[in-house]
Amino acid sequence: xxxxxxxxxxxxxxxxxxxxxxxxxxxxxxxxxxxxxxxxxxxxxxxxxxxxxxxxxxxxxxxxxxxxxxxxxxxxxxxxxxxxxxxxxxxxxxxxxxxxxxxxxxxxxxxxxxxxxxxxxxxxxxxxxxxxxxxxxxxxxxxxxxxxxxxxxxxxxxxxxxxxxxxxxxxxxxxxxxxxxxxxxxxxxxxxxxxxxxxxxxxxxxxxxxxxxxxxxxxxxxxxxxxxxx
Amino acid sequence: xxxxxxxxxxxxxxxxxxxxxxxxxxxxxxxxxxxxxxxxxxxxxxxxxxxxxxxxxxxxxxxxxxxxxxxxxxxxxxxxxxxxxxxxxxxxxxxxxxxxxxxxxxxxxxxxxxxxxxxxxxxxxxxxxxxxxxxxxxxxxxxxxxxxxxxxxxxxxxxxxxxxxxxxxxxxxxxxxxxxxxxxxxxxxxxxxxxxxxxxxxxxxxxxxxxxxxxxxxxxxxxxxxxxxxxxxxxxxxxxxxxxxxxxxxxxxxxxxxxxxxxxxxxxxxxxxxxxxxxxxxxxxxxxxxxxxxxxxxxxxxxxxxxxxxxxxxxxxxxxxxxxxxxxxxxxxxxxxxxxxxxxxxxxxxxxxxxxxxxxxxxxxxxxxxxxxxxxxx
Ligand SMILES: Nc1ncnc2c1ncn2[C@@H]1O[C@H](COP(=O)(O)OP(=O)(O)OP(=O)(O)O)[C@@H](O)[C@H]1O
Ligand SMILES: [Mg+2]
Numbered sequence: 001x002x003x004x005x006x007x008x009x010x011x012x013x014x015x016x017x018x019x020x021x022x023x024x025x026x027x028x029x030x031x032x033x034x035x036x037x038x039x040x041x042x043x044x045x046x047x048x049x050x051x052x053x054x055x056x057x058x059x060x061x062x063x064x065x066x067x068x069x070x071x072x073x074x075x076x077x078x079x080x081x082x083x084x085x086x087x088x089x090x091x092x093x094x095x096x097x098x099x100x101x102x103x104x105x106x107x108x109x110x111x112x113x114x115x116x117x118x119x120x121x122x123x124x125x126x127x128x129x130x131x132x133x134x135x136x137x138x139x140x141x142x143x144x145x146x147x148x149x150x151x152x153x154x155x156x157x158x159x160x161x162x163x164x165x166x167x168x169x170x171x172x173x174x175x176x177x178x179x180x181x182x183x184x185x186x187x188x189x190x191x192x193x194x195x196x197x198x199x200x201x202x203x204x205x206x207x208x209x210x211x212x213x214x215x216x217x218x219x220x221x222x223x224x225x226x227x228x229x230x
Numbered sequence: 231x232x233x234x235x236x237x238x239x240x241x242x243x244x245x246x247x248x249x250x251x252x253x254x255x256x257x258x259x260x261x262x263x264x265x266x267x268x269x270x271x272x273x274x275x276x277x278x279x280x281x282x283x284x285x286x287x288x289x290x291x292x293x294x295x296x297x298x299x300x301x302x303x304x305x306x307x308x309x310x311x312x313x314x315x316x317x318x319x320x321x322x323x324x325x326x327x328x329x330x331x332x333x334x335x336x337x338x339x340x341x342x343x344x345x346x347x348x349x350x351x352x353x354x355x356x357x358x359x360x361x362x363x364x365x366x367x368x369x370x371x372x373x374x375x376x377x378x379x380x381x382x383x384x385x386x387x388x389x390x391x392x393x394x395x396x397x398x399x400x401x402x403x404x405x406x407x408x409x410x411x412x413x414x415x416x417x418x419x420x421x422x423x424x425x426x427x428x429x430x431x432x433x434x435x436x437x438x439x440x441x442x443x444x445x446x447x448x449x450x451x452x453x454x455x456x457x458x459x460x461x462x463x464x465x466x467x468x469x470x471x472x473x474x475x476x477x478x479x480x481x482x483x484x485x486x487x488x489x490x491x492x493x494x495x496x497x498x499x500x501x502x503x504x505x506x507x508x509x510x511x512x513x514x515x516x517x518x519x520x521x522x523x524x525x526x527x528x529x530x531x532x533x534x535x536x537x538x539x540x541x542x543x544x545x546x547x548x549x550x551x552x553x554x555x556x557x558x559x560x561x562x563x564x565x566x567x568x569x570x571x572x573x574x575x576x577x578x579x580x581x582x583x584x585x586x587x588x589x590x591x592x593x594x595x596x597x598x599x600x601x602x603x604x605x606x607x608x
Contacts, residue, residue: 075523078523097449109437109439
């Protein structure tokens with residue numbers, strides 16, 4: 001279980017300081033698909049970065065099964081991410097001068113995952129192993145990013161607008177196999193999105209507004225990627 | 231102005247190289263001229279031997295340091311210009327698209343010659359500041375006639391004015407040559423255009439970290455040369471300085487060691503800074519995924535280690551060969567007991583390893599600070 005308790009985060013100092021997170025309390029159970037919704041600038045990405053241990057909050061606790069990762073040293077947080085966390089970023093962040101194979105191995109090697117090719121197959125890129133990111137479409141690149149994150153066998157998968165740059169068709173396709181893989185491997189997904197329709201696929205929907213969580217709802221009627229509107 | 235003054239001042243490495251080269255060359259050439267002028271006054275046989283020996287050492291030193299450093303400065307200059315063009319591809323592409331002629335754009339690169347001028351002028355001035363002491367130590371047994379430091383205008387031309395002009399024109403020509411790329415290639419995202427040709431890491435057996443290392447290496451081959459050169463300089467200059475205690479004055483010894491250390495550190499830091507900058511994104515991403523600092527530093531900077539070791543070895547052999555040659559040619563009538571100095575080698579190797587690893591560590595620490603978002607959106 002992940003619990004955020006009283007998280008505050010401010011960027012900048014003095015007059016130019018912006019308080020981005022203003023006391024966040026939220027918790028997510030293991031194996032769930034959670035979605036964070038909110039307007040642009042409401043602090044979703046920042047919250048995701050704090051939860052996943054990429055950034056430290058100014059105040060508050062970030063508990064993973066009761067262990068506060070904010071009290072860990074940098075080295076230990078890195079080791080924690082290595083063990084537990086996978087990321088899919090909005091802009092893919094693939095390594096441009098590395099092949100698909102090597103990009104996915106970046107994740108796979110961390111978990112000594114020898115069977116990472118299965119995942120590349122699962123995302124439908126088996127024939128693109130030797131291609132470079134620039135030779136792939138946007139959707140294919142995003143699938144490489146997802147394969148990279150999954151190949152490290154994370155317990156928690158953090159996604160910042162994974163479908164933000166995709167058209168409807170590839171967007172649905174991507175979300176569909178993410179939820180299929182989640183069912184298969186049993187990891188948790190925490191996904192940031194603008195798209196309120198995607199929230200219908202989630203077990204839990206967290207709504208944010210200007211640095212605060214305004215509501216947390218359980219979804220009684222979880223839909224598949226092809227049942228939601230876009 | 232296409233190339234700002236600030237950009238050309240960033241070539242501090244070139245300036246330092248020029249400064250060292252001109253310093254040594256000016257000092258010895260000036261000494262050579264002044265010594266030759268008093269040649270007629272040398273009568274006794276002992277003095278004649280010393281006189282001949284000193285003329286010859288001066289020539290050897292000028293040729294070796296001058297050539298070595300000038301060549302490295304050219305390579306460094308090319309490296310910077312390529313780097314500059316890569317970094318400013320878009321702007322240059324826009325200028326070309328607007329209809330500016332290549333030569334017009336390239337002529338803006340003359341300012342790169344400034345860095346040579348600054349370094350050379352500093353080296354020239356420094357040489358004159360040190361020369362009185364140098365003259366005195368060269369003749370501390372009073373065998374040679376008294377000499378005062380003369381000013382030779384042609385030295386100023388040889389080592390300051392002509393090099394500046396040459397480097398400025400080399401910069402322009404090289405930029406012109408590099409700008410021959412089609413406009414579209416300049417405007418397109420550099421990586422996208424470049425990487426399709428690169429097929430270094432496609433082999434599937436290698437691990438990710440090896441892939442990164444291979445990529446780093448194939449991306450910037452000139453850095454391997456710099457590291458090689460840095461180690462070479464360090465090894466040759468320091469060992470020569472240490473083992474020449476018998477043959478040369480303490481001052482020459484100090485000068486050689488200082489130049490060796492300065493050159494090595496400059497090139498090494500330049501290489502490391504560039505390697506880290508070039509791979510900032512890869513490193514940031516690796517850090518986010520949980521690769522440790524040591525793994526990142528090793529993948530990006532560790533690949534150059536063998537080149538450093540090779541440079542050190544070549545430098546050792548080089549200085550040994552050079553000293554043997556000088557002994558055979560110059561001091562053939564003088565009794566010396568020079569042997570290959572293993573202690574000097576051990577000392578300089580230990581210092582080299584410590585310096586190299588310290589610079590890596592320093593940079594590894596710096597890597598930790600940068601956040602992923604910052605680097606990715608740069
Ligand atoms: N490094 C930073 N320095 C200063 N301000 C920052 C920094 N990062 C984010 N901010 C500010 O924090 C606020 C929240 O940013 P954040 O990226 O979390 O928003 P978001 O909800 O993810 O928005 P979007 O949906 O547009 O991605 C914004 O107002 C932004 O200007
Ligand atoms: Mg965001």
